[in-house]
Amino acid sequence: MAELLLEIGLEEIPARMIAAAEAELARRVEALLSRQRLGGTTVTSYSTPRRLAVRVEGVLAQQLDMQEQLTGPSWKAAFPDGNPGPAAQAFAKKAGVAVTALEKITTAKGEYAAATVQRAGQSAAKVLTESLPQEIGALSWPKTMYWRPNKPERFVRPLRWLICLLDETVVPVEFAGITAGGVSYGHRVLYGDRPVPIHRPADYPAALEAAFVIVDPAARRHRIRSRLDAATRTLPEARWREDEALVEQVTHLTEWPSVVLGSFQHEYLTLPEEVLVTVMRDHQKYFALEDKQHALAPHFLAVLNTEVDSAGVAIIRHGNERVLRARFNDARFFWNYDQKIPLRARVEMLKTVTFQRDLGSYFSKTESNLLMAKGLGKTVAAQGILFDQAALEKAVHLAKTDLTTELVKEFTELQGIVGGLYARAQGQGEAVAQAIYWQYLPAAMDDPIPPTVEGRLLGLADRLATIAEMFAVGLEPSGSKDPFALRRAANGVIKILAESGLPLTIAGLESLALETLPRAGKVGAFLKERLDFYLREVRGYSYDVVNAVLSTGLTTVADAIARAQALTEVRGSDDLAAISTAFKRIKNILRQAEEKQEAQSIKPEDLIEPAEQQLYAEVVRVAPQVEALRAQQKYPEALERIATLRPAIDSFFDQVMVLAPEAHLRRNRLALIASVLSDFSRIADFSEIVAG
Amino acid sequence: MQQPYDVEVGAGTMSPETFLRVLDPRPFSVAYAQPSRRPADGRYGENPNRLFKHTQFQVVLKPPPVNVQEIYLESLQAIGVDLRQHDLKFEEDNWEAPTLGAWGVGWQVMLDGLEITQFTYFQQCGGLDLDPISAEITYGLERIAAFLQDVDSLYDVIWTNNITYGEVRHLEEVQFSVYNFEEADVGKLWEHLRLYEAECQELLSRANQQPQELGVAEQRRFPILPAYDLCLKCSHLFNLLDARGAISVTERVGVIARIRTLAVGIAKVYSRMIARESHG
Numbered sequence: 001m002a003e004l005l006l007e008i009g010l011e012e013i014p015a016r017m018i019a020a021a022e023a024e025l026a027r028r029v030e031a032l033l034s035r036q037r038l039g040g041t042t043v044t045s046y047s048t049p050r051r052l053a054v055r056v057e058g059v060l061a062q063q064l065d066m067q068e069q070l071t072g073p074s075w076k077a078a079f080p081d082g083n084p085g086p087a088a089q090a091f092a093k094k095a096g097v098a099v100t101a102l103e104k105i106t107t108a109k110g111e112y113a114a115a116t117v118q119r120a121g122q123s124a125a126k127v128l129t130e131s132l133p134q135e136i137g138a139l140s141w142p143k144t145m146y147w148r149p150n151k152p153e154r155f156v157r158p159l160r161w162l163i164c165l166l167d168e169t170v171v172p173v174e175f176a177g178i179t180a181g182g183v184s185y186g187h188r189v190l191y192g193d194r195p196v197p198i199h200r201p202a203d204y205p206a207a208l209e210a211a212f213v214i215v216d217p218a219a220r221r222h223r224i225r226s227r228l229d230a231a232t233r234t235l236p237e238a239r240w241r242e243d244e245a246l247v248e249q250v251t252h253l254t255e256w257p258s259v260v261l262g263s264f265q266h267e268y269l270t271l272p273e274e275v276l277v278t279v280m281r282d283h284q285k286y287f288a289l290e291d292k293q294h295a296l297a298p299h300f301l302a303v304l305n306t307e308v309d310s311a312g313v314a315i316i317r318h319g320n321e322r323v324l325r326a327r328f329n330d331a332r333f334f335w336n337y338d339q340k341i342p343l344r345a346r347v348e349m350l351k352t353v354t355f356q357r358d359l360g361s362y363f364s365k366t367e368s369n370l371l372m373a374k375g376l377g378k379t380v381a382a383q384g385i386l387f388d389q390a391a392l393e394k395a396v397h398l399a400k401t402d403l404t405t406e407l408v409k410e411f412t413e414l415q416g417i418v419g420g421l422y423a424r425a426q427g428q429g430e431a432v433a434q435a436i437y438w439q440y441l442p443a444a445m446d447d448p449i450p451p452t453v454e455g456r457l458l459g460l461a462d463r464l465a466t467i468a469e470m471f472a473v474g475l476e477p478s479g480s481k482d483p484f485a486l487r488r489a490a491n492g493v494i495k496i497l498a499e500s501g502l503p504l505t506i507a508g509l510e511s512l513a514l515e516t517l518p519r520a521g522k523v524g525a526f527l528k529e530r531l532d533f534y535l536r537e538v539r540g541y542s543y544d545v546v547n548a549v550l551s552t553g554l555t556t557v558a559d560a561i562a563r564a565q566a567l568t569e570v571r572g573s574d575d576l577a578a579i580s581t582a583f584k585r586i587k588n589i590l591r592q593a594e595e596k597q598e599a600q601s602i603k604p605e606d607l608i609e610p611a612e613q614q615l616y617a618e619v620v621r622v623a624p625q626v627e628a629l630r631a632q633q634k635y636p637e638a639l640e641r642i643a644t645l646r647p648a649i650d651s652f653f654d655q656v657m658v659l660a661p662e663a664h665l666r667r668n669r670l671a672l673i674a675s676v677l678s679d680f681s682r683i684a685d686f687s688e689i690v691a692g
Numbered sequence: 693m694q695q696p697y698d699v700e701v702g703a704g705t706m707s708p709e710t711f712l713r714v715l716d717p718r719p720f721s722v723a724y725a726q727p728s729r730r731p732a733d734g735r736y737g738e739n740p741n742r743l744f745k746h747t748q749f750q751v752v753l754k755p756p757p758v759n760v761q762e763i764y765l766e767s768l769q770a771i772g773v774d775l776r777q778h779d780l781k782f783e784e785d786n787w788e789a790p791t792l793g794a795w796g797v798g799w800q801v802m803l804d805g806l807e808i809t810q811f812t813y814f815q816q817c818g819g820l821d822l823d824p825i826s827a828e829i830t831y832g833l834e835r836i837a838a839f840l841q842d843v844d845s846l847y848d849v850i851w852t853n854n855i856t857y858g859e860v861r862h863l864e865e866v867q868f869s870v871y872n873f874e875e876a877d878v879g880k881l882w883e884h885l886r887l888y889e890a891e892c893q894e895l896l897s898r899a900n901q902q903p904q905e906l907g908v909a910e911q912r913r914f915p916i917l918p919a920y921d922l923c924l925k926c927s928h929l930f931n932l933l934d935a936r937g938a939i940s941v942t943e944r945v946g947v948i949a950r951i952r953t954l955a956v957g958i959a960k961v962y963s964r965m966i967a968r969e970s971h972g
Binding site for chain 2: 011012014015016049143144145146147148149150151157158160188189190193253254260284286302304305306308311312315316318319320322323324325326329330333352
């Protein structure tokens with residue numbers, strides 16, 4: 001058993017791509033070894049900004065020898081008269097065996113000539129030299145580049161060295177003009193350009209650690225966290241703000257991480273925390289600190305890709321503090337500058353900010369939003385939802401004005417938030433400020449929805465107006481193309497409706513959209529498709545339950561969820577399965593029946609069999625109960641009641657022939673099963689439920 | 693070493709020493725300081741970190757040597773940055789200039805949290821795929837000077853004995869901010885843009901009507917370099933109009949496309965000339 005090490009040395013790989021590439025390389029090497037019958041037991045992978053590596057224990061030095069049976073021409077063709085003919089000679093020659101060694105085998109297609117050949121296993125070194133370059137070249141990257149003359153290959157960044165070792169032997173794998181050796185390189189600054197010889201794969205992590213590179217990202221992550229903790233402990237009662245994504249990012253930006261604690265002047269704390277944190281986290285990759293009350297403290301933690309003495313710490317702290325001060329100064333400059341023109345004076349300025357080429361400016365967008373918001377407000381107010389109508393309208397009016405501010409031009413990720421902060425600072429009232437502040441929530445499916453009714457209505461109006469306007473000019477998404485992120489907008493609509501419980505139906509939203517924009521078209525179908533997606537992907541309901549719920553009339557999103565939930569709970573039961581089967585049968589019969597059964601009413605006097613009389617009695621008894629429960633949205637109880645129909649339905653189908661020869665009996669029975677279907681399919685279309 | 697190019701440009705990349713030279717398949721390396729004018733970045737001399745005009749030190753290496761990053765690090769040591777006492781990171785930053793039809797892949801180099809250099813492997817220029825690839829290293833000189841001198845404001849950088857950067861440049865920042873944001877005559881800017889564009893287009897259409905059998909010497913006479921100057925003029929006028937708030941977002945896309953068309957046309961004619969020259 002041998003041990004394999006592969007290291008790919010690169011110029012700095014983008015941090016966001018490293019984890020996936022490390023995992024993919026390990027997967028590819030492992031799959032290659034198994035495909036090539038070269039064993040491989042334990043696979044360990046490593047990565048830093050300058051390298052991807054994988055180490056495999058239990059690799060066979062040689063592929064096992066293998067016997068292989070080759071199938072040739074049909075036995076008759078090969079041995080036409082019992083003696084080997086030209087076809088047999090040719091096949092034996094090709095297989096490398098004597099004609100006398102050919103055997104007769106019987107397959108499904110008949111008798112064939114076959115040859116058993118011995119395949120000698122190849123050495124692991126040979127196989128790897130031949131196959132590893134392809135695996136390296138096949139790694140998938142979000143963005144690649146050329147660097148060598150004549151552009152022979154694309155890769156994420158230029159390749160600078162390769163290591164491929166099988167125990168102590170170099171395997172001369174070649175990629176991008178570089179032949180693998182046994183030499184790696186350490187930390188750029190702390191170890192310089194000196195080569196780091198790796199004698200055997202097991203030495204790899206330790207040899208690089210001696211060259212100031214921690215090759216295991218988990219170890220770096222751990223080191224970063226403990227250094228962040230240690231630096232924070234030097235301040236009384238301080239805490240660093242947990243930020244997993246940032247920890248991940250700096251883990252992939254460093255080979256030898258350490259942490260420096262820096263400070264900034266108290267005066268900057270008068271700037272909104274959102275601005276300070278965005279500058280620190282998004283622009284500088286610093287961790288913010290907070291005091292016991294979670295208020296921002298005038299300090300930050302920078303993760304370095306080096307380790308320096310105390311003089312160096314002072315220099316680096318000083319440099320980072322200087323940069324942050326400059327950034328905060330910028331932000332303060334913008335903040336003060338923006339205050340010179342209040343938001344309400346900026347509405348007019350929106351005329352020069354294009355929303356979309358075919359749709360005009362954000363000024364006209366604001367007008368559409370306002371129409372939509374008024375319509376939504378009227379609808380929910382009529383249903384008894386309490387909110388501040390004037391605040392909603394003011395918030396919609398001012399919602400996009402922050403796009404004209406310098407602060408948002410500088411920190412685009414703060415759109416909405418900046419508008420909310422300015423609205424508050426300019427005395428527009430808390431309801432207005434909050435609605436503007438949270439308007440872009442939810443941006444992703446795991447984001448919360450806006451906390452206030454005004455904010456939710458603003459968010460709905462903005463997204464609906466966008467969808468309706470885009471549809472009206474033929475810019476709906478198609479296939480994988482959704483350049484204006486309309487699906488995301490519609491997902492936001494569904495999520496707000498689902499979690500707010502606002503009494504709005506998709507049909508209601510569609511008619512609102514059409515009132516505002518008569519050409520908006522298939523907005524309802526689009527929203528329904530997103531509701532389907534939401535129920536399946538976000539709520540995790542099975543597709544048949546979702547189909548069953550959505551094929552019945554649409555009420556509110558919250559109601560669809562309640563029905564899907566109730567149906568999911570009884571989905572596995574025998575009674576429901578039986579009812580589902582019966583309903584499918586009813587649908588089939590009705591489809592095949594020639595009579596137009598809709599117009600028929602049941603004539604009780606024509607019910608002659610006991611089983612059909614029984615079913616009719618049950619329907620008459622249970623239907624009003626189910627309807628009452630449904631009206632109260634007591635879906636689990638309603639479904640329970642429907643389940644009690646099972647014996648009556650079962651015996652009906654056992655004992656009664658629906659398509660009786662007598663026309664009046666047939667018509668009456670069709671009318672009976674049609675009424676079963678229509679009376680009990682209002683919560684869900686049970687025929688959609690898939691057995692099992 | 694080259695002199696700064698004496699036409700207004702927004703970045704060192706736009707100097708013909710980069711834009712046109714990278715199109716040429718022959719090896720070439722150049723370095724020059726380039727005053728870079730970005731009208732919208734002007735702050736009336738009030739913001740300590742933003743300038744209408746800053747200076748880029750531009751280095752182009754074609755093809756890039758295998759140790760290009762190490763050479764770059766040595767350059768930092770050479771200007772007095774002791775890397776053992778600082779924190780250095782190469783962070784992903786892919787550069788793109790839509791008006792030039794140019795893009796590349798690379799990093800911003802962060803020194804103690806300050807972006808001091810843009811490091812790019814050019815992939816396309818003037819809409820043409822490049823081969824060989826050039827490495828472009830762009831140092832922000834004012835920032836680096838402020839870093840080395842440890843001053844908070846670019847205006848406090850010592851220019852020479854007892855004279856600060858502010859004393860040399862502040863007035864220019866104030867007056868150009870006033871002009872760029874308030875005074876520039878929008879109608880005339882559009883008119884200038886139209887005129888420069890028309891002349892550039894005229895040259896390009898003549899270049900494209902040249903007979904195939906034209907001799908190398910005759911082709912060398914064709915004024916494609918002046919055409920590129922005209923394109924640079926258009927680009928600067930676009931920046932002025934933009935700073936002046938005269939271009940809506942809709943128009944913006946259109947004007948960028950107009951300038952890009954010029955740049956792409958020039959790149960094609962220039963490459964054709966180079967190809968003829970090296971084969972003939």
